[in-house]
Each structure stands twice: as C-alpha cells, then as structure tokens.
Amino acid sequence: MLQLGIVVGTLLLVAACVMAVEMRRVQNAAFDEVGTVASELVELTEIQNAFETEHPEKIIAPMAKMAQQVSGVDYVTVADMNGIRLAHPNPQMIGKHVSSNHELVQDGQSFRGIEDGTLGMTLRVKQPIWDHGTVVGTVSVGILQSKTRMQLAEMVGAFAPWILLAGALGTVGAGLASRKVRKIYGVDPDQIHGMLQAREAVLYAVGDGVIGVDEHGTLTLANQEAIRLLGLPGDYEGQMIEEVLEPSLVQFLRNTSNDRDLTENVLSGERVLIATRREAAVSGQHFGTTLTLKDRTELENTLRELRGQRGLTDTLRAQAHEFTNRLHLISGLLSIGEVDEAEEHIQRFVGPHQSDGVQLLDDPTLGALLSAKLAVAHEAGVELRVHEGSHTGRDWVSDEDTVTVISNLLSNAIEAAGDGGTVLIQVNADGRGLRAVVEDTGPGISEAAQTKVLELGFSSKRGPQDPVHERGIGLTLVDRIVHRRAGVLHFEDSHLGGARVIAAWPLRPQPSGWPLRDETK
Structure with a gap:
C-alpha cells in the first residue's frame, strides 16, 4: 500500500x-x-x-x-x-x-x-x-x-492516457521492487526503517568493536567502540581499508582462508586486540566481512601482574621448603654434636650478603615490577641483576608506558637467557627522561633480524603449534610506545654474549645531553 x-x-x-x-x-x-x-x-x-x-x-x-x-x-x-x-x-x-x-x-x-x-x-x-x-x-x-x-482541458485529455500508463507501470514496478526487497530482507519495504533502527541500536549497544567491510574492501560501518579502538577518522565510511586500518588488520581481513571464522591477536596503535573475522552472507550469497574487536590491553596488564604475583608466590613456597630442609640438616648436625660442621653449613647457606639492587630505585611501582621479575627469573633458573648504576629521581614517577616497556624487555631477555643464564638491567630516570638497558646471555639478535623483530607476529620462538601472533607482540608494542614518546630503540651485542637492548625517551625535548649516560659498560 x-x-x-x-x-x-x-x-x-x-x-x-x-x-x-x-x-x-x-x-x-x-x-x-x-x-x-x-x-x-x-x-x-x-x-x-x-x-x-x-x-x-x-x-x-x-x-x-x-x-x-x-x-x-x-x-x-x-x-x-x-x-x-x-x-x-x-x-x-x-x-x-x-x-x-x-x-x-x-x-x-x-x-x-x-x-x-x-x-x-x-x-x-x-x-x-x-x-x-x-x-x-x-x-x-x-x-x-x-x-x-x-484549450487546457483538451491538452489534459491528450496526455491523461500517458499519465495513467505511467501510473500502471509504476505500480507494477513498485510491486516487483517490494517483492525483491521482501525476498532479500524478509520484510516489507515500510518495515525496513524500523529494522535498521533496531539493528543500529544493537550494533551500538555491543561492548565489542564491530566493523563491516564489503566484498571490494570498502569500510561500510563501524560502531563507537570500533572507532575508539582503531582511531578511525570521522569520514571513514566509504574508504578503502588500506587507507584507514593498520597493515596487520588489512592482511587479516584480506585473508583468503576457507575458514568462515578466524581469530587472531593484533595490534592497533598500542592496543592489543582480539580480532575475530567472519564472512557476511545471506542465503548463501557473500556480501563482505565483519570484524569483531575486543580490547586485550587491560587483560594483558592484569594477566602480567597475576603471573608476576604467582611466580613470586611459587618462589617463596619453594624457598620456604628449601629453608625447612636446611633447618632439618642443621638440627641433625647439632643433635650429634657436629657443631663445627653445622656452623660451616650455616655459613655456606647464608653466604656474604648481596643486594638485589631494587633498593637503588626510588619509584615504588618500578621496584615492585623488578621484584616480581626477580621471582620469575629465579623460577626460570635465570640470574636477574640490577646494575649498580641504576637510579631514579625522587620526583620522577613511572607511568604505564614505562611499566609496559621494561616488563616486555625483561620478559624477552629472561626467555632468551634460559636456564642458567643471566639478565642485567639498568634504569636511569629523572627530570630529563628515561633510559632502560637490558642485556642477556642468550643467542643475541643478528643485524639482519633487528628490523624483523619489530614486525608484528615475528618471533624466533614460535613453534609449529603456536597460533599466529600469540608471540611477537611485545617488541612491536615497545617500538610503538618509544616512537610515540619521541625516543629511540636500539639493539647491539652485549658483553654478556647475548643481546643488548636500549630504550630511551625524553620527558620533554632536550637540547643536549640526551640520552642519559651509559654506565653499563
């Protein structure tokens, strides 16, 4: 009607x-x-x-x-x-x-x-x-x-049949168009407006980011969460995905796999996102692709802290068990009168007092991070040392970027060093900025691989069973943070035999004397 x-x-x-x-x-x-x-x-x-x-x-x-x-x-x-x-x-x-x-x-x-x-x-x-x-x-x-x-009446009588013919053709055409619309959408044309409003409300009520791409690679829709996560411009609609999305997302969307649902971890700026790609089809006809995005950054931070706390707890439990065994040994020696032997064991167990270097850092957040990493390194059989030249100014306060960069660098170094290896970290921060140097006894990073390690998804440790992008995110994220902070990220060989990674950025533009002096050599 x-x-x-x-x-x-x-x-x-x-x-x-x-x-x-x-x-x-x-x-x-x-x-x-x-x-x-x-x-x-x-x-x-x-x-x-x-x-x-x-x-x-x-x-x-x-x-x-x-x-x-x-x-x-x-x-x-x-x-x-x-x-x-x-x-x-x-x-x-x-x-x-x-x-x-x-x-x-x-x-x-x-x-x-x-x-x-x-x-x-x-x-x-x-x-x-x-x-x-x-x-x-x-x-x-x-x-x-x-x-x-x-005269006017005569003219109206002349063109009236043509108007009636046009009306008949229009009515037939409208009926055919209505049937076509009903076949495609399952509703009458006058119901489409309400259906679109309902779908729009659902789209924007979803907590995850959602974008739609047609079969030509043109961005057709995006809800508010997707715009926030991807940093889309206001005129995103109608643009090609290569013009507005990260290359990793473009590659993911252009994936020619036969799987209808694909899920990967990707980076958008400095956000770690869980991206799920689904084919959009109606009645077997392909209309494009939808991409669902979940922000994993906060989850990653929470999991990182949880792993650190769990590692610290496991280490303390193991140390308590070891300490109990030592007490039993000393008690046994004393019970049989071997006082000198017991004293010798006590001196061997205690040894000369050595500081772990965490007290050199006045920032409590950074100190807590290093303490957690010390526990993780100990559990992995790695000796983590804080360089005696480390220092943070009393007025300097670490931020999220600092924690993310140092945590990722240490995690990579501990994993590279392996059981029996050594990791050395130096942190210098004051009113000029931050300079962090992490060294390890691992295999190092060749000059040819220094560029590849910054690519999203690249990892020398990925096994055949590992999903793509599960590894290879940390250094990419570090590089993006350092770039945003107008800093430098440099790789070189360490005197320990492995890699030496330097990350530094100014608190504000410095005329001279930047980066901070190197005291690790």
Missing part, C-alpha cells in the same frame, strides 16, 4: 505541475495574441485620423469588426477619451460608456490582465491610440477565459 500511495501521489503531483505550467503557457499565448492585434490597430492611420471626423464610429467600427474576425479574438473595443465606445462586437453597445476602467490607458500606459466585461471574464490587453504625440482614444482586445480553459 505504501508503494501504491507513493506512485499515486507522485502522479497527482506531476499532473498538477503540468496543468499549472500549461495554464500559464496558454494564458501567455492568449495575451500575446490579443496584444499583437491591439498593437496593429493603434498603428493604423485610418483609425488615428477617424477621431478628427464628426462620426468616427462609422470608420472605426467596420475596421474593428474585420480585425476581430481575421484574428479570431472574441472582441475588439475602441473608445474615445470620454470612455464612449466607438466599436464593439455588439452594435447596440456602441455609443455607450465602457464597462471597465480605461483611465490608466488614457494616461498613455498599457494594461494586461483578466477583467469582467459585458461578454464575461476575459484575458484582455488595452493600449492607447496616439495621434501626433497625443492620446486620442483606447483599444481593448480580449479572449474569453472559458476558451483558454477549454
């Missing part, structure tokens, strides 16, 4: 517009016709001279009647300056006063309009008759308005 109403309404509107245009055109044609007749009459010398005779109507009336018959107008009236008719279609009206106002014309001006006269409503033109620069009379020529309406 909606389609039929639209078609009928459109036809009526078009018909009304056509009638209005045609009415104006017919009226203008009528005015032009009577205006031409009036202009020709006032230029006739015979009519101008007739006003000087005693009975001008005897000359003017026949000429006016002839002009009316030849031109086809409905009347021609001529009057003198007193408004007395000298010519009229009805001879009985000659000699009587005109029925309309001729004062404007007697003043030398022309008139064009619709007035009521003795014959009815007419479209008329009035012009003055000049003789040697003086107005001596007036001419009024007109066509009945009923005649113009009759």
Whole structure:
C-alpha cells in the first residue's frame, strides 16, 4: 500500500505541475495574441485620423469588426477619451460608456490582465491610440477565459492516457521492487526503517568493536567502540581499508582462508586486540566481512601482574621448603654434636650478603615490577641483576608506558637467557627522561633480524603449534610506545654474549645531553 500511495501521489503531483505550467503557457499565448492585434490597430492611420471626423464610429467600427474576425479574438473595443465606445462586437453597445476602467490607458500606459466585461471574464490587453504625440482614444482586445480553459482541458485529455500508463507501470514496478526487497530482507519495504533502527541500536549497544567491510574492501560501518579502538577518522565510511586500518588488520581481513571464522591477536596503535573475522552472507550469497574487536590491553596488564604475583608466590613456597630442609640438616648436625660442621653449613647457606639492587630505585611501582621479575627469573633458573648504576629521581614517577616497556624487555631477555643464564638491567630516570638497558646471555639478535623483530607476529620462538601472533607482540608494542614518546630503540651485542637492548625517551625535548649516560659498560 505504501508503494501504491507513493506512485499515486507522485502522479497527482506531476499532473498538477503540468496543468499549472500549461495554464500559464496558454494564458501567455492568449495575451500575446490579443496584444499583437491591439498593437496593429493603434498603428493604423485610418483609425488615428477617424477621431478628427464628426462620426468616427462609422470608420472605426467596420475596421474593428474585420480585425476581430481575421484574428479570431472574441472582441475588439475602441473608445474615445470620454470612455464612449466607438466599436464593439455588439452594435447596440456602441455609443455607450465602457464597462471597465480605461483611465490608466488614457494616461498613455498599457494594461494586461483578466477583467469582467459585458461578454464575461476575459484575458484582455488595452493600449492607447496616439495621434501626433497625443492620446486620442483606447483599444481593448480580449479572449474569453472559458476558451483558454477549454484549450487546457483538451491538452489534459491528450496526455491523461500517458499519465495513467505511467501510473500502471509504476505500480507494477513498485510491486516487483517490494517483492525483491521482501525476498532479500524478509520484510516489507515500510518495515525496513524500523529494522535498521533496531539493528543500529544493537550494533551500538555491543561492548565489542564491530566493523563491516564489503566484498571490494570498502569500510561500510563501524560502531563507537570500533572507532575508539582503531582511531578511525570521522569520514571513514566509504574508504578503502588500506587507507584507514593498520597493515596487520588489512592482511587479516584480506585473508583468503576457507575458514568462515578466524581469530587472531593484533595490534592497533598500542592496543592489543582480539580480532575475530567472519564472512557476511545471506542465503548463501557473500556480501563482505565483519570484524569483531575486543580490547586485550587491560587483560594483558592484569594477566602480567597475576603471573608476576604467582611466580613470586611459587618462589617463596619453594624457598620456604628449601629453608625447612636446611633447618632439618642443621638440627641433625647439632643433635650429634657436629657443631663445627653445622656452623660451616650455616655459613655456606647464608653466604656474604648481596643486594638485589631494587633498593637503588626510588619509584615504588618500578621496584615492585623488578621484584616480581626477580621471582620469575629465579623460577626460570635465570640470574636477574640490577646494575649498580641504576637510579631514579625522587620526583620522577613511572607511568604505564614505562611499566609496559621494561616488563616486555625483561620478559624477552629472561626467555632468551634460559636456564642458567643471566639478565642485567639498568634504569636511569629523572627530570630529563628515561633510559632502560637490558642485556642477556642468550643467542643475541643478528643485524639482519633487528628490523624483523619489530614486525608484528615475528618471533624466533614460535613453534609449529603456536597460533599466529600469540608471540611477537611485545617488541612491536615497545617500538610503538618509544616512537610515540619521541625516543629511540636500539639493539647491539652485549658483553654478556647475548643481546643488548636500549630504550630511551625524553620527558620533554632536550637540547643536549640526551640520552642519559651509559654506565653499563
């Protein structure tokens, strides 16, 4: 019914517009016709001279009647300056006063309009008759308005069948279009608006980020969470994904795998995202791809802290068990009178007091991070040392970037060093900025691999069972943070035999003396 109403309404509107245009055109044609007749009459010398005779109507009336018959107008009236008719279609009206106002014309001006006269409503033109620069009379020529309406009716009758044919074709076309829409969407066209509003509400109510891409790779939709996670511009809609998305996301979306659902960990800026790609299809027809995004950054931070705490707990439990065994040994030695042997064991167990170096750092957050990493390293059989040259200013406070960078660098170094290895870290931070150096006894990073290790997903430790991007995120994230902070990330060989990684950035732009001095060599 909606389609039929639209078609009928459109036809009526078009018909009304056509009638209005045609009415104006017919009226203008009528005015032009009577205006031409009036202009020709006032230029006739015979009519101008007739006003000087005693009975001008005897000359003017026949000429006016002839002009009316030849031109086809409905009347021609001529009057003198007193408004007395000298010519009229009805001879009985000659000699009587005109029925309309001729004062404007007697003043030398022309008139064009619709007035009521003795014959009815007419479209008329009035012009003055000049003789040697003086107005001596007036001419009024007109066509009945009923005649113009009759012409309009004839024209409407001519194009009415075409309008009806267009209406029939429009109705059939609307019905076919409605059936097509119902076949595609399962609802009538007038229900699509409500359906789209409901889907839009659901899309924006979802806590995850959602984007839609058509089969050509054009970004078609994105909810607020996706715009926030991906940093999309305001005019994202209609742009190619290569223009607005990270290369890793583009590669993920362009994946030609036959799997309908793919899930990977990806980076967007400095956010770790869980991306799920699904094919969008209706009735077996492919329409594009949808991508669901979950922010894993906060989850990663929480899991990192949990792993550190769990490692610290496991280490303390193992140390408590070991300490109990040592106490049992010493107790046994003392019970059999081996005091010297017990004392020797005590000295061996305690050993000379060595500091782990954490107390060199005044920042509590950084100190807690290193303490947790010490426990993780101990559990992995790695010796983690804090360089004696480490120092943080009393007014300096670590932020999320600092924790993320140092945590990732230490995790990579501990894993590279392996059981029996050593990791050395130096942290210097003050009002100028931060400089962190991490060294290990691992295999190191070759010059050829220094660029690849910063690529998303690259890892020398990925096994055949590991999902893509489960590893290879840490250094990529570190590189992006350092770049945003206008800092440097540098790789070189360590005197320990493995890799030496330097990450540094200024608190604010420094004219000189940056980076901080190197005290690890």
